[in-house]
Amino acid sequence: MGNREKPAVSGEPVVLLHGFDGDALMAVVRAVKSVAGEAGIDPGSIAFTTTTPTNLEWKIKALIREVRKEHEYMSKTNTPPQ
Numbered sequence: 179m180g181n182r183e184k185p186a187v188s189g190e191p192v193v194l195l196h197g198f199d200g201d202a203l204m205a206v207v208r209a210v211k212s213v214a215g216e217a218g219i220d221p222g223s224i225a226f227t228t229t230t231p232t233n234l235e236w237k238i239k240a241l242i243r244e245v246r247k248e249h250e251y252m253s254k255t256n257t258p259p260q
Contacts, residue, residue: 190246192225194229195229196229198228
């Protein structure tokens with residue numbers, strides 16, 4: 179009643195990584211995508227993010243919303259040419 183809070187976050191997958199260097203980060207991303215594909219999950223639907231000094235202060239709901247929003251935008255604008 180009168181609560182205008184945004185709806186709960188979607189069930190779309192988000193992977194948050196903290197403390198990985200470049201090579202390890204890419205290895206984890208590749209591994210997650212591989213296992214996701216084997217599990218019947220579209221690897222392209224997974225939004226990956228790393229922590230930053232700024233987002234470490236955010237509530238998890240806000241972080242997930244922002245990461246999903248950015249993922250959807252990048253998925254639409256970075257479609258490879260056919």
